[in-house]
Amino acid sequence: MLNHCFLCRNEDLKEMLESSKESLKLEAMKRIVGLIAKGKNASELFPAVVKNVASKNIEDPNQLIRASALRVLSSIRVPIIVPIMMLSIKEASTDLSPYVRKTAAHAIQKLYSLDPDQKEHLIEVIEKLLKDKSTLVAGSVVMAFEEVCPDRIDLIHKNYRKLCNLLVDVEEWGQVVIIHMLTRYARTQFVSPWREDAVFDENSEKAFYDSEEERRVDQSKPYIMDPDHRLLLRNTKPLLQSRNTAVVMAVSQLYWHLAPKHELSIITKSLVRLLRSHREVQYIVLQNIATMSIQRKGMFEPFMKSFYVRSTDATHIKTLKLEILTNLANEANISTILREFQTYVKSQDKAFAAATIQAIGRCATNISEVTDTCLNGLVLLLSNRDETVVAESVVVIKKLLQTQPSQHSDIIKHMAKLFDNITVSMARASILWLMGEYCEHVPKIAPDVLRKMAKTFTSEEDIVKLQTVNLAAKLYLTNSKQTKLLTQYILNLGKYDQSYDIRDRTRFIRQLIVPNEKSGALSKYARRILMAPKPAPVLQSAFKDRDRFQLGTLSHSLNSQANGYLELSDWPAVAPDQSVRIVEVVEPAGAPVFGKSKPGKSDEKFYSDSEEEEEEEEEGSSSEDSSSSSSSEESESESESEENSDDSNKSSSSQSDSEKKKKTLKNKKLQQQKPDSKDRYWSHAVTKFFLMHIVLSFSNQFVANCRCSLLCLYVFLVCQFDTVSWHVRVSLQASSPVFVPETSRELLHRMTGKGLSAQYRFTRQPCIYGNSMVSLQLTLSNSSDQALENIHISEKSSTGRDIHRFNASGGLRPQASVTVSMGVDFNDSTQAANFQLCTKEDEFSVSIQPAVGELLLPITMSEADFTKEQSKLVGMNESSATITMTPENVSSQSVNRKVVSVANLGVIPSSQENIHR
Secondary structure, three states: OHHHHHHHHHHHHHHHHOOOOHHHHHHHHHHHHHHHHOOOOHHHHOHHHHHHHHHOHHHOOOHHHHHHHHHHHHHOOOHHHHHHHHHHHHHHOOOOOHHHHHHHHHHHHHHHHHOHHHHHHHHHHHHHHHOOOOHHHHHHHHHHHHHHOOOOOHHHHOOHHHHHHHHHHOOHHHHHHHHHHHHHHHHHHOOOOOOOOOEOOOOOOHHHHOOHHHHOOOOOOOOEOOHHHHHHHHHHHHHHHOOOHHHHHHHHHHHHHHOOHHHHHHHHHHHHHHHHOOHHHHHHHHHHHHHHHHHOHHHHHHHHHHHOOOOOOOHHHHHHHHHHHHHHOOOOOHHHHHHHHHHHHOOOOHHHHHHHHHHHHHHHHHOHHHHHHHHHHHHHHOOOOOHHHHHHHHHHHHHHHOOOHHHHHHHHHHHHHOHHHOOOHHHHHHHHHHHHHOOOOOOOHHHHHHHHHHHHHHHOOHHHHHHHHHHHHHHHHHOHHHHHHHHHHHHHHHHOOOOHHHHHHHHHHHHHHOOOOOOOHHHHHHHHHHOOOOOOOOOOOOOOOHHHOOOOOHHHHHOOOOOOOOOOOOOOOOOOOHHHHOOOOOOOOOOOOOOOOOOOOOHHHHHHOOOHHHHHHHHHHHOOOOOOOHHHHHHHHHOOOEEOOOHHHOOOOEEEEEEEOOOOOOOHHHHHOOOOOHHHHHHHHOOEEEEEEEOOOOOOOOOOOOOOOHHHOOOOEEEEOOHHHHHHHOOOEEOOOOOOOOOOEEEEOOOOOOOEEEEEEEEEEEOOOOOOOEEEEEEEEEOOOOOEEEEEEOOOOOOOOEEEOOOOEEEEOOOOEEEEEEEEEOOOOOOOEEEEEEOOOOEEEEEEOOOHHHHEEOEEOOHHHHHHHHOOOOHHHOOOEEOOOOHHHOOHHHHHHHHHHHOOOEOOOOOOOOOEO
């Protein structure tokens, strides 16, 4: 019967996988993964299914099915299919879709755990995926790197700056993995910033442009932070505002291990903010704060009230807050903290009350000014009704008295009087130890206490019996006249005790203190052995030694090295060569030559050029669940849009396409050569195709003031095509911009620029300085009464953008203006390009932040080709939004005008009135 069920399941899944409906295929593969997760062996239960997945669905046009097929294949824990899995991962790592490449990165870890012998082949795939520019892939491939080859730091060199720049746009859990990896990387590549002669300049980029000789810093010269070190700190700082607590914790540990000490204060507020989260989060955060507060008390002292204990806190949370308050205690705030501790001692939580008494003892040890005050307060607690409080007070007092016992004989006498009322074994043992250690200070009371213990010896706990034997031995040596018979009686009781520890101790003490013929020379030194002065115990934090582990790790939380923990290396004495992180500009094989046909590119080159389009696709697909996405915020702020996936219920409104400029390695030859014509230029040089699908639903009741803008409708459908095959299949022609905005934006105000003002605008024309650059026009004006000389752009660029600078002007007369052109490679990102606009005497920091629409160039194509390519973009590549519009904005001209005014797009002739492409 069971085999029959397996057979039926096998046939059902086979039919679903061979179905033409994508939904059935996806459902079948979800079931397979579920069955494998339950322990079913796919090679035995579903041989036909596995064959179907490996041969057909791994090549399906739908990216979701391809990814699901790879997930199914990598979930099968059968060594015989390792070669098939390896081939599938290699193929998926060069897939068009970043989602499939992300799945390939996940599959790497599964294959490595199944067959570690494949490590070298998997490292090759990881090296390829590390070059991927898609933010969807970055986190997953770094996770695979950490699992497979965390020691291969050389793979990170060329990708270090890219990972730093992409970090803010990577999904949250990917950010955590990348930050931890970059923390380990930085500790091996940069020198310690904790030197006393350190010099910190956040805007210093000198090392990028210095010659090799200038970079060789003598040991006598002061430390200057490496620009790459500063780049990491600067790009992770905004993530302290993340809504994900793991990201905030990761950035905090990065700053703790890498940042200069004077910059650590910026993580304090973010960590304190996390204390408002769930108790599980509080527990981890408080553990890390407890470790930090030992070394850097000043960081959290202004926020001391945030660590006050609440009645609703769990015991483990209360204990951690108590630990932090004790670490923060100093001469200035000790009175406030002790008043707080007085309240905690009265808590109904006995474990917390006991921990508070221990904290008072630590404060008394660390701050000598309050030692007597704390000791008197603990003595008052000896009359408390709660046995736990009394017992803990006795233990702490015993430790404090070891520091100056001669001054506190009255306290010892008081504790002796309370001995009969104390039942906790540890407290009774502590009093007995004090009596024996300082019996000379209480010569009349100690023998009486020993007499009482002789009566109850057989009913005491082992720890109390041991201290009773010790007390008897010490009194025998100091006051043998009164205690000789008592000592012999107690030693006889211990000789026949049930515990072998008591019996052994009794025999040892008897031979040591009672001389006889068999006793050796050791008995002569009995007094020096038993009455030797003991050093006072050091009361220190339980988190004192946890700084040997990296903050935020499981090993730090457990205070024990967990399996897989990677230790942080020490700072290198001399910084390694920083040129290894410079990405060389190399002309790729098969580079396009204008006016000539070019051979097809290799798959590796073609698929490795993922761009920010794929990142935008990720943001578009996740905007329903994430309100933190920048594109989602933009949409919600400009229109009341709600997503709708059913296009058939809406009247289709428009669809437009444009050519996205290629942001890849600089090609010096391409910069120097000019194209014969625009058509030939873009048909050869462009490898990215970009579609935007906008579905407008017109409601019955029009809104009067509707803000109809492309910026409120950003939904991206991204696809890549090989340059040659695209040129053959589709008639691709460049077109002039439909709309060129005349408005200029301010780059530098005349007050800030000391008379020099600058404005810029996007010309929306192909940039003559390089096919990956955006063309801009700058207007420089001199509003001062003196001529400005040598106006130019500095060689320094804090964001690493490639900028084609205009020629330095000889001079600009007062009240005169000049117009110049420049090109900027934004690397397919809306992040600002920062640079220095300079005169002969001054430098001014300016930045240009492009809108997404300015990163595009329009093309023309036939309606049939547009429809054909659109049909391939389904599933995750498709999204829709609903807006309301006023009647005057419904016409074709109005819609096109609104779209092209904010984005440099082309218009495709349409045969249908209600469809705009």
